[in-house]
Amino acid sequence: MAALAPPVAAVRTAVRQALRGVEGTVLVACSGGADSLALAAATAFVAPRQGLPAGLVTVDHGLQSGSAERAAAVAAWAASAGLAPVEVATVTVSGAGGPEAAARDARYAALTEAAIRLGASAVLLGHTRDDQAETVLLALARGSGPRGMAGMPVRREVGGVALLRPLLDVSREDTRKACAALGLSPWEDPHNTDPAYARARVRSAALPALVEALGAGVVDNLARTARLLAADAAALDELARAALERARRQDSALDVAELRRLPDAVRTRVLHAWARERGAPPAALSHRHVAALDALVTAWRGQGPVHLPGGIAVARRGTLLT
């Protein structure tokens, strides 16, 4: 028997670890690209051996010519690989935040809807260590703070479905090699190399330049930064949750004295969480809004109300924020 190619083994090991403790049907979200194709092939091998039914969903965004044929080809391959159920989810992409964000929102909505309808407990996504490094670099460049630089979580719950990213510690090179070793021909997404997209420019220019200047360890180190910051951010979020409850007064007003005694990192999180809870849309809530709220607490000189996205006005009345 031929020896198992190391990249195939690496992807299978990562999937095996991610599926530990998972019960019920799992679905692979597969575009047909190398990352999610390697993930799907590994899941088709590993899941049955862990007693888990495994299916696949591929989303047709209808944005490129030939997208329906690509989706059908992925679905046909999945069925032949023994994955079941297999579904093509056709979505209509429209909405705010640019075409990339709209496609992503539509995709995640379709994936969780399919999981709930098919009774699956988890959806597996094919983001790799390289995707994580790109995310950290983009977040760093945009000044998004530790939450953004914490990158994509290994696990997130949406509507009772676990979104899992088993390959965050596997390199893109290995997913490509795994596909080649298994005789699979991945689909190349033209968006991945389209310089109109910031992520594509990071992938083709920024990250290779950093690797050239600082060495190959950069990708791994950026991904590790995400893991370290994710742990810190989770701890701070937990402290902020408790602090928000301590500061809460009647009608959800906040007590200024309670807020003032908090460290800056916790207080700004409390104010951010409170603004969201009052209805400010997270995407529109910027650090400037939070800084203005913070000034009502820490730099009070009788200033007027702070206007937040979502038509919310926050004023200081005596010792309360309302």
Ligand SMILES: Nc1ncnc2c1ncn2[C@@H]1O[C@H](COP(=O)(O)OP(=O)(O)OP(=O)(O)O)[C@@H](O)[C@H]1O
């Ligand atoms: N059309 C799609 N249908 C189903 N899942 C998708 C689709 N597009 C992306 N995904 C899921 O989201 C993950 C990330 O996709 P994205 O396009 O951001 O990255 P990628 O590195 O190009 O991934 P891939 O090589 O798998 O296409 C994919 O690995 C896959 O799990």
